[in-house]
Amino acid sequence: MALRANFTRDFSSGPRIAAEFQMELNRFGITVLFGASGCGKTTILRCLAGLDRPDMGAIFAEDVPWFDAASGRFVPPHRRHVGYVFQESALFPHLDVRGNIAFGLRDWSSQDRTHRVSELLRLMGLEGMERRRPVELSGGEKQRVAMARALAPRPRLLLLDEPFASLDRPAAEQLRHELRHVLQAMKMPVILVTHNRDEALSLGDHLLLMREGCICQGGSPTEVFAKPDSREAAELLGFGTVVRTRIAGRTEGLLRLLAGEIELVAPDPGGEFNEAYACIRGEGVSLERHGSGAVTQRNRLAGRVTALHHLGPLVRVQMDCGFPLESLITSWACEDLALAVGDPIHALIKATAVIVIPIEG
């Protein structure tokens, strides 16, 4: 059974949101919709759940139309059997944990309901909290209850809208880890919306990259993260350096690129092109104080530090090496090298750390 979506939603103020993808419905798998805030990820989820109505196109669950602009069909949310967890959990304040989880089970017999609620309390690690009210729960516990509540009626599809965004990092990691096991055990197909790279990489089985209302690339997360196919995708995926280059030569699977006057060596993706974007992750750029000579890195660029951003254990170093280059190093390394703005520096980049995105025509 497959969910096939191909629709657009227009807003009078803002971009057109367009979605075209399909996914399996009767087996476990987490499809991640990844993109910056405000790019339309939530709109797509809402259209799938029936909380919003697309303007054109169709959504089919196998051969049942949930929405079809041509025939005007629209299945209301309560007949789609889709679970939905919001970023800020909207628990019912007047119901306790048990009551919240049981909310979607109104039509079940009281025996089945009690059984199912206990099962979810156990699965989501909420045992002993049955009688608590939402105000007595921590942020992480609230999200657990929200997930248990969404999963209780055995939905066909679970939609998660940035469910970890309001949690602190350890709580988010813990819940992420547990959730994956629970969902796998339930054979639950899931669509997860996030703008967090760690989340996309650690949870996703399939990644859909979204930009300005459109899905611009899809594939397995490791594949997409390793090989973005557009400049926009590369920027979205956290390549700190994206620079336009000309092809100066190709030999034996290697490319010689010119970023202005600066030469870069990179693997050749093949194909006909004269210009390309060179994309480099900050993690792939090593720094050296004094040029010591023989190293394996093919790219050795002289430059100057222009800015230092401290990010907890890491430091993002911005440099001018003839083009703006970014490096991500540990704060210890930064201290050892006693880096300061304005210092001369050598940047070392392995050829394989440079991803080439051809510019057509």
Add this chain to the structure above:
Amino acid sequence: MDLIWEGIKEAIRLLLTLDREVLSITLLSLALSGLATLVSLVLGVSTGVVLALNRFPGKRLVISLVNTGMGLPPVVVGLFVSMLLWRNGPLGMLHLLYTPMAIVIAQAVIATPIIAGLSLAALQQLPSNLRLQILTLGASRRQMIWMLIKEARLPLLAAIMAGFGGVISEVGASIMVGGNIKGSTRVLTTATVMETSKGNFDMAIALSVILLLLAFTVNAALTHIQQRRRPR
């Protein structure tokens, strides 16, 4: 000064002996304003739900009108309801003018916008995700609305209090459409006006005290419910 003192003493006597006329006026007031509040509750909450949950052109205008209506002067309502109910008015064939029902109608017109405006506010202050969340948990639209009303029940109680307080204490509309007919449309406020103008201060004071007590009791009861069930 003596006049006032005598008036207060007589008022206490009337209250303590449960004077028959005072009692019947009180019960009538309670019945008419209670019924009017009930009607307003149905109309007002429905209006609040429609305004809170739907988008339509002119919604802001309607909300402005409702909010203006929360401060409708009772005499103006009295005038327009009278005109509707006059023998040769549009609803004249119902022969309702100067009947208790006319008072209920006028008071309902006064209380409906108050309850509508306050229930709209009550529903709008619920988290916006709550409505969507209820829908995704398999609730039909009707079940969703019922759930929202339950979530907003405490501010809705305040709306009922405001509506009831508004109509039990108004005099302008009741006297215009009811006519202050003894045994039929004489309510606490209209009787107070009449007794005062006749110089029967004892009776007027007694009626005023009852009016205050009544308003206090009803509000105290509702406040008790509201405060008892307020989550922390």
